Structure formats: structure tokens, C-alpha cells
Amino acid sequence: MKSFEKLTALVVPLDRVNVDTDAIIPKQYLKAIGRAGFGANLFDNWRYLDPGEGKTDGARRPNPDFVLNKPRYKGGQILLARANFGCGSSREHAPWALLEYGIRAIIAPSFADIFFNNSLKNGLLPVILPDEVVDRLFRDVEETPGYALTVDLESGAVVLPDGTRVPFAIDPFRRECLLKGLDDIGWTLQHEADIKRYEERRRAEAPWLFAGE
Amino acid sequence: MGRTLYDKLWDSHVVRELPDGTCLLYIDRHLVHEVTSPQAFAGLRTAGRRLWRQRTNLAVADHNVPTKDRALGIQDETSRVQVETLGRNCADFGITLFAMDDVRQGIVHVVGPEQGATLPGMTIVCGDSHTSTHGAFGALAHGIGTSEVEQVLATQCLLQKRAKPMRVRLAGAMPEGVSAKDLALAVIGRIGTAGGTGHAIEFAGPAVRALSMEGRMTLCNMAIEAGARAGLVAVDETTLSYLAGRPFAPRGALWERAVAAWRDLRSDDDAVFAREVEIDVGTLSPQVTWGTSPEMVVGIGERVPDPSAEADPARRAAMAAALAYMDLAPGTPLAAVPIDVVFIGSCTNARLEDLRAAARMVAGRKVAAGVRALVVPGSGLVKKAAESEGLDRIFADAGFEWRDAGCSMCLAMNADRLEAGERCASTSNRNFEGRQGAGGRTHLVSPAMAAAAAVAGHFVDVRDWAGDA
Numbered sequence: 070m071k072s073f074e075k076l077t078a079l080v081v082p083l084d085r086v087n088v089d090t091d092a093i094i095p096k097q098y099l100k101a102i103g104r105a106g107f108g109a110n111l112f113d114n115w116r117y118l119d120p121g122e123g124k125t126d127g128a129r130r131p132n133p134d135f136v137l138n139k140p141r142y143k144g145g146q147i148l149l150a151r152a153n154f155g156c157g158s159s160r161e162h163a164p165w166a167l168l169e170y171g172i173r174a175i176i177a178p179s180f181a182d183i184f185f186n187n188s189l190k191n192g193l194l195p196v197i198l199p200d201e202v203v204d205r206l207f208r209d210v211e212e213t214p215g216y217a218l219t220v221d222l223e224s225g226a227v228v229l230p231d232g233t234r235v236p237f238a239i240d241p242f243r244r245e246c247l248l249k250g251l252d253d254i255g256w257t258l259q260h261e262a263d264i265k266r267y268e269e270r271r272r273a274e275a276p277w278l279f280a281g282e
Numbered sequence: 283m284g285r286t287l288y289d290k291l292w293d294s295h296v297v298r299e300l301p302d303g304t305c306l307l308y309i310d311r312h313l314v315h316e317v318t319s320p321q322a323f324a325g326l327r328t329a330g331r332r333l334w335r336q337r338t339n340l341a342v343a344d345h346n347v348p349t350k351d352r353a354l355g356i357q358d359e360t361s362r363v364q365v366e367t368l369g370r371n372c373a374d375f376g377i378t379l380f381a382m383d384d385v386r387q388g389i390v391h392v393v394g395p396e397q398g399a400t401l402p403g404m405t406i407v408c409g410d411s412h413t414s415t416h417g418a419f420g421a422l423a424h425g426i427g428t429s430e431v432e433q434v435l436a437t438q439c440l441l442q443k444r445a446k447p448m449r450v451r452l453a454g455a456m457p458e459g460v461s462a463k464d465l466a467l468a469v470i471g472r473i474g475t476a477g478g479t480g481h482a483i484e485f486a487g488p489a490v491r492a493l494s495m496e497g498r499m500t501l502c503n504m505a506i507e508a509g510a511r512a513g514l515v516a517v518d519e520t521t522l523s524y525l526a527g528r529p530f531a532p533r534g535a536l537w538e539r540a541v542a543a544w545r546d547l548r549s550d551d552d553a554v555f556a557r558e559v560e561i562d563v564g565t566l567s568p569q570v571t572w573g574t575s576p577e578m579v580v581g582i583g584e585r586v587p588d589p590s591a592e593a594d595p596a597r598r599a600a601m602a603a604a605l606a607y608m609d610l611a612p613g614t615p616l617a618a619v620p621i622d623v624v625f626i627g628s629c630t631n632a633r634l635e636d637l638r639a640a641a642r643m644v645a646g647r648k649v650a651a652g653v654r655a656l657v658v659p660g661s662g663l664v665k666k667a668a669e670s671e672g673l674d675r676i677f678a679d680a681g682f683e684w685r686d687a688g689c690s691m692c693l694a695m696n697a698d699r700l701e702a703g704e705r706c707a708s709t710s711n712r713n714f715e716g717r718q719g720a721g722g723r724t725h726l727v728s729p730a731m732a733a734a735a736a737v738a739g740h741f742v743d744v745r746d747w748a749g750d751a
């Protein structure tokens with residue numbers, strides 16, 4: 070996993086509530102068996118004028134009205150979004166697509182649970198800020214070409230261009246993993262003995278769960 | 283203080299707790315399908331890791347499989363590679379797989395319970411958000427991403443934070459013509475698609491107790507559409523009689539011991555929930571979604587709402603965008619909306635009870651001219667049982683296509699899909715833009731409502747329908 074410490078980057082506003090994972094990466098791109106190649110199809114249905122049917126040929130026309138295609142937002146690495154971002158399926162292809170496109174942090178008033186988890190496990194930082202702050206950021210981004218923010222995970226704050234710091238909460242454990250780029254499996258396997266002890270106890274309590282083993 | 287069902291399930295699976303409350307949670311059952319697992323197996327290979335406990339895993343291909351002419355194999359190359367990859371991974375790592383030609387094959391959330399692989403008191407995960415379905419059995423079940431699939435394969439554990447317990451009490455008796463699907467849609471309409479975020483929803487109350495296991499699964503299946511990762515229903519006699527004798531369920535003395543433990547899988551009377559919602563279902567009507575989110579739902583007797591009457595600007599914009607996508611004008615009565623396609627299937631509504639309810643609506647009738655209608659049973663065993671009751675004949679005589687089991691047009695990863703602009707009455711769970719095919723328009727309804735719409739060519743109120751056969 071990529072580590073995340075501090076990022077200063079251009080902000081891309083996506084002004085829609087309930088952006089679902091089918092919108093982030095449509096199902097026809099989920100047939101791949103690798104983790105790469107999803108970035109080109111991020112927000113596919115909104116991003117291109119011609120419908121995508123599973124194959125990406127260079128010939129598709131970008132939709133000039135979609136925010137990602139506007140020249141002023143090219144190269145943006147912070148996505149500003151609305152409530153319940155990432156609702157829908159459990160597909161981890163959604164954070165993979167966002168990351169491959171270049172997004173490293175998403176700011177929204179709320180996220181769907183599974184998407185939130187999946188993002189953390191891939192070094193994509195979901196930042197929850199209050200509604201009023203998100204509203205203000207949408208206005209500021211709109212009014213200010215080149216609008217950039219700093220997301221500082223170490224100190225747990227988003228820093229506005231005028232220096233205002235807006236704190237955000239994140240679990241200490243998750244923060245640690247992100248800062249160090251640590252993955253869950255490596256961490257868990259350090260506690261093998263605990264897992265084995267749990268299994269022993271459980272086998273006595275609920276033997277039907279271990280029948281035949 | 284008493285504990286909620288959620289608390290009991292959580293507490294019995296904590297392997298280790300960290301100071302910030304993050305827990306290493308033990309997983310009893312892992313269901314695997316072809317779409318979200320290949321990268322996880324690849325990760326294991328790269329790291330040279332083995333499975334922690336082979337027998338907890340059960341695999342089936344469902345999302346990509348064709349629902350007709352199966353003997354010809356999978357025509358779409360990328361789909362075929364994905365299904366073959368699952369086969370190879372299961373063989374290499376020693377995981378039980380129900381292959382495409384196995385009668386037990388079907389949608390993972392139909393197969394687990396049907397096999398008794400879903401048991402009360404278990405923690406159950408799958409790389410699929412509708413894993414919430416299994417909570418109907420008093421199990422803690424939720425969807426996970428691919429990194430977590432890999433972690434469960436390698437460690438049998440997940441790092442999780444405790445959710446907040448929420449109770450949705452469904453009071454009153456369900457009226458004739460109203461089904462579990464209508465309850466689910468009504469709950470989502472009431473609390474919204476983010477209403478359960480951060481929570482595990484326990485469904486309780488007399489209307490839930492009166493539901494069959496199939497109905498409870500439908501309800502828990504859609505808990506995720508209300509934003510809750512997990513849905514739950516307490517164990518009772520209905521649960522036990524459903525499970526007795528299923529292939530993966532314990533037998534003999536072990537069964538007796540298990541049942542004794544399972545009887546405690548309910549919230550204590552004095553348990554406290556973080557949030558409680560009560561809905562009286564006595565006056566509920568069959569539900570139809572009109573927009574591109576499951577919360578955009580009304581009763582069949584109502585009209586498409588008018589965005590200009592919505593005060594909140596973000597909601598107003600979302601409503602207007604949904605109506606534009608759905609090509610619906612505000613004020614249109616739902617019953618006047620014509621449809622092109624009917625899909626009866628998915629892990630929400632493709633069990634025997636669902637097919638029976640749909641068949642009752644179409645028996646002796648014909649699908650309206652110009653309507654394409656298909657029934658996709660949830661598993662090969664559901665299909666077989668339906669055929670032994672003659673349901674396949676009823677559907678075929680009415681002009682429905684009778685298919686093999688799989689996810690099919692629920693998400694259109696196989697050949698079954700909507701064309702741009704087509705309008706579908708669907709028994710599935712998501713009406714997102716393009717979900718059933720790019721440009722396709724989805725209205726979520728119950729099996730009876732979908733079947734009746736196929737015959738009428740537009741939505742009808744199934745409560746008035748029985749009379750005019």
C-alpha cells in the first residue's frame with residue numbers, strides 16, 4: 070500500500086449526492102483479473118459521450134461538460150464530493166480506479182462504509198468534513214481557478230489557502246497504517262498466536278463450526 | 283444492561299481489541315465469487331501465503347455466467363477468463379467450488395443459505411455488498427473489498443470497528459399483496475440510502491416474525507441499500523426449521539448443541555439501540571421506485587414527485603437529474619408508466635417463494651405485446667424445485683423466458699442487459715444509472731408487481747389484480 074503523509078493539490082469538485090460505485094467504475098470493467106487499468110474508465114458513463122462496452126479504444130469522445138474533463142481541473146488529486154460518496158457495491162475497483170486516475174484524497178460530508186474501508190486499505194484518504202465546510206469549499210473551488218488544498222494526515226487537518234486549519238477525525242490505528250503504508254495482513258500475522266488461542270476456545274464452545282476439521 | 287443481537291455476535295468474535303476500539307474479528311464463513319477474488323488470490327501467490335483455514339471458504343461463479351445455452355460455454359472472453367481463474371484458484375488453494383454445471387450453482391447469497399453454509403451466530407463475509415442477506419439467520423454478515431478477501435483467506439480475520447446497533451421495528455400485519463420487498467423499499471424510502479450508515483440494522487417486530495426465511499433474506503439483502511453494512515433478524519423456530527437437514531448444517535448431537543446456543547441469538551429485552559425506527563406496515567401499499575436511487579420510491583397509487591416542491595437544493599438537483607435519466611415527468615401516476623422489460627431474479631428475489639408469487643400473477647395470462655420478460659432462478663436447486671411444481675410451464679406459457687441461475691440482468695455483466703432507453707420492472711436491488719445496461723432505466727418492485735407489470739405492459743396494483751383473471 071502507498072503511504073500517505075501530506076498532500077497539497079488541485080481540487081476537483083464533483084457536485085452530486087449519493088455517487089455510487091457503479092458510477093465510479095461501471096461493471097463492464099470489473100471482468101479484469103488484475104488491479105491495474107481501471108483509471109481510464111473512472112466515471113466512465115459521465116466522462117465519455119460514447120457508451121463504453123468493455124473495451125477502451127482511444128476513439129471515445131470525452132464529455133466536455135463533465136468536471137474531470139475541464140482543463141482547469143486537469144491534474145487534480147483531491148476530489149471534493151457530496152454526502153454518501155461510494156454507496157453501492159463492495160468493488161475495490163472503485164478506489165483502484167480513483168487512485169490510478171491520480172486521486173489521493175476525497176473530501177465529503179459522509180462516505181458509504183465499505184467504500185470508506187476499501188479506500189483506507191489502498192492509501193486513498195477519505196476525509197469527512199462537516200456539511201457547512203464542504204459547502205464553502207464547493208463555492209471556493211468554483212470561484213477560484215487553481216484552487217488547491219493541503220491534506221495533512223500527520224496532524225489530521227485540511228489546510229485552506231488562507232492558512233485556516235479544519236481538523237478531521239481518523240482512527241489512530243488507520244492513521245498509523247496509512248502513514249507507514251502498512252497492510253492489514255502483515256499486521257494480523259504478527260498476532261497469529263492470538264488467532265490460534267481464539268480458535269481453541271471457539272472449538273470448545275461451538276464445535277459445529279469446526280466439524281470435520 | 284442487556285445486549286443487542288449485534289453486540290452478542292460481535293463480542294463472541296473479537297480476537298484482540300486495540301486501544302482505539304479497532305478489533306481483530308474472527309470470520310467463520312467466507313463466500314467467494316469470481317469478480318472480487320482474482321486480485322486477492324494473486325496477492326496470496328505473490329506473498330507466498332497459504333489459506334488459514336480452507337474449509338471455511340465456499341466458492342461459486344455467479345456474476346458473469348450465461349443464463350442460457352450453458353453447454354456452449356462462456357462466449358465473452360474476459361468473462362470466461364474470470365470464471366476460469368476462479369476455478370484455477372479454488373483448485374490450487376483447495377476451496378470447494380460449485381462449478382457452472384453443478385446443480386448447486388447459483389447466486390452466492392442464495393446458495394449459502396440453501397446449503398446451510400450460512401448458520402446463526404456465524405460471522406460471514408463475501409466480496410459483495412449484498413452479503414447482508416445472511417443476517418436473516420442471526421449471523422453477522424457483511425460485504426468486504428478485495429483487500430479484505432485476501433486478508434480473510436490468509437488470516438481468517440478482519441480489522442473492523444464496531445458498528446452502532448439500530449433497530450427497525452415493523453409493526454402491524456402485512457396487507458395482502460404486500461411483500462418483504464415492499465417492506466425493504468418502504469424502510470429505505472423512510473430512512474434514506476444513508477440512513478443506516480455506520481449501523482447494523484436489526485429488523486424486528488411482528489411483521490418480521492411473520493416473514494418466511496425467504497422474506498427475511500429479502501429484507502436483510504436490502505439493508506445495504508439503506509447504508510447499513512449488516513442487516514439482522516433474531517433466531518426463532520422459522521430459522522431453525524429452515525436449516526434443519528441442510529447439507530452444511532450440523533446433525534445429530536451437534537445440531538442439538540448448536541440449537542441450544544442459537545436460541546440466545548436475539549436482543550435482550552433491556553438492550554439499548556443507538557437508533558430506533560418504527561414503521562406500521564398495516565397500511566403499506568406495493569412500492570415502485572421512480573428514480574436512480576432506491577430511496578426514490580413511492581406506493582403504486584402515487585405519482586412521480588415534483589422536484590420543485592423539494593426544499594433542499596442538493597436533493598432537488600438529484601431528483602431532477604434522476605427524472606431526466608428516467609425520462610419521467612413530475613406528476614405522472616406510477617400506474618401509467620409503460621415498461622419494455624421485466625426481470626425476475628437476483629439475490630433479492632429469486633428464491634422459490636418469489637417465483638411462486640410471480641407465477642400466481644401470470645398463470646393463464648400472456649406477457650403484453652412488445653414486453654421482453656425473463657425469470658432467472660437464484661440457483662440450480664431453486665430452478666429444479668420450481669420445475670417440479672410446474673412453475674416453468676406457467677412462465678413459458680405466458681411468454682417469459684426461463685433461464686439458468688446467475689446474477690444476470692441484476693448488474694448485466696453477462697449477456698443479459700437493457701438497451702439504452704429501455705425501461706425495466708426489476709425485482710433486483712439497485713436502480714442506479716446504467717446498472718442493468720448503459721442507458722437502461724430500472725424500477726425496483728416485488729416479484730408479484732414485476733410479473734403483473736409484464737402482463738399489463740405497465741405498472742399495476744397487484745392488490746386489485748387477483749380479481750380480473
Ligand code: SF4
Nearest residue numbers: 412628629689692693
Ligand atoms: S444478484 Fe445482483 S446484487 Fe446479488 S450478488 Fe448478483 S449482482 Fe450482486
